[in-house]
Amino acid sequence: MVKLAAKCILAGDPTVGKTALAQIFRSDGAHFQKSYTLTTGVDLVVKTVPVPDTGDSVELFIFDSAGKELFSEMLDKLWESPNALCLVYDVTSEQSFNNCSKWLEKVRSLAPGSSLPGVLVGNKTDLAGRRAVESAQARAWALGQGLECFETSVKEMENYEAPFHCLAKQFLHLYREKVDAFHSLL
Amino acid sequence: MRKVDLCLSSEGAEVVLATSSDEKHPPENIIDGNPETFWTTTGMFPQEFIVCFHRHVRIEKLVIQSYYVRTLRIEKSTSNEPVNFELWIERDLVHTEGQLQNEEIMAHDGYATYLRFIIMSAFDHFASVHSVSAEGIAVSNLSQ
Numbered sequence A: 001m002v003k004l005a006a007k008c009i010l011a012g013d014p015t016v017g018k019t020a021l022a023q024i025f026r027s028d029g030a031h032f033q034k035s036y037t038l039t040t041g042v043d044l045v046v047k048t049v050p051v052p053d054t055g056d057s058v059e060l061f062i063f064d065s066a067g068k069e070l071f072s073e074m075l076d077k078l079w080e081s082p083n084a085l086c087l088v089y090d091v092t093s094e095q096s097f098n099n100c101s102k103w104l105e106k107v108r109s110l111a112p113g114s115s116l117p118g119v120l121v122g123n124k125t126d127l128a129g130r131r132a133v134e135s136a137q138a139r140a141w142a143l144g145q146g147l148e149c150f151e152t153s154v155k156e157m158e159n160y161e162a163p164f165h166c167l168a169k170q171f172l173h174l175y176r177e178k179v180d181a182f183h184s185l186l
Numbered sequence B: 001m002r003k004v005d006l007c008l009s010s011e012g013a014e015v016v017l018a019t020s021s022d023e024k025h026p027p028e029n030i031i032d033g034n035p036e037t038f039w040t041t042t043g044m045f046p047q048e049f050i051v052c053f054h055r056h057v058r059i060e061k062l063v064i065q066s067y068y069v070r071t072l073r074i075e076k077s078t079s080n081e082p083v084n085f086e087l088w089i090e091r092d093l094v095h096t097e098g099q100l101q102n103e104e105i106m107a108h109d110g111y112a113t114y115l116r117f118i119i120m121s122a123f124d125h126f127a128s129v130h131s132v133s134a135e136g137i138a139v140s141n142l143s144q
């Protein structure tokens, strides 16, 4: 039984729903904020996620920062040595999807080692009539980048836990891989 | 005086604290004299462990075997309790893929009762410490 700790970066454009996602996850679905307050600085959400069938768990330290800071150097310091990435876009905004590659590049450049557990999350699926990014398009891009792919509606409380559970699983997997490597050093 | 490896559980050393632990890779593995067993960090840095000698010792040479450790800070205390640590040594280690780090440090002013090893940063998400040995002499028992 092991309890890991992971610094998990929430990244993505302004208003895609990063804070809404973090808060609904923190409160187990009890708290959806309708009014938009842009994030300034960073909010930290800490939550332990058990990994099914293992007895192991991962304590996620979720760093929720402002989407308007894409090119700011402040994030480089704040996001130093990330262990996992939750990359969010808004399915009604093509631009928020297109910017994902910039966010990904930024976070990867700060990661220790060569691999970084990551998920791509398309949020606001409840706004079906305004959808601008097709699932297949997102899935294809995510696959090419080695990211697992999810769609959520934080408003409808749909699927909001799956991305974090997936990150915990990926991080545990990475830990086991490293431990195997430590074993084979001698 | 006989020079020994002071950092062995068989010589009375003990790990009294470690910030992270996997039951399968406990911090005791650092001082069991076997480099095949190791302690792992379990995510995020810094991470640390404290070795207690249960006596006053004078260390002349330290050897740390590890993997993925980047910046290592070593503090020491000469108190009877694990308090009043002072910075002693700070090193940036190099990483060679697939090869255990073997850091040898010649020590000055090596009087100690406790050593505190702080892994400030690493080359990957996790790091391992396989053994720490401290060559030197036991000076005296702790006063009660």
Ligand SMILES: Nc1nc2c(ncn2[C@@H]2O[C@H](COP(=O)(O)OP(=O)(O)OP(=O)(O)O)[C@@H](O)[C@H]2O)c(=O)[nH]1
Pocket: A012, A013, A014, A015, A016, A017, A018, A019, A020, A021, A033, A034, A035, A036, A037, A038, A039, A040, A065, A066, A067, A068, A123, A124, A125, A126, A127, A152, A153, A154, A155, A156
């Ligand atoms: N319809 C709908 N609205 C949502 C959903 N998730 C979030 N919102 C709304 O979108 C707006 C922005 O959400 P935030 O979570 O504050 O966005 P953010 O990504 O944190 O924005 P920054 O902090 O500026 O980077 C808020 O008004 C939310 O209520 C969703 O699934 N569906």
Ligand SMILES: [Mg+2]
Pocket: A018, A019, A020, A037, A038, A039, A064, A065, A066, A067
């Ligand atoms: Mg926000």
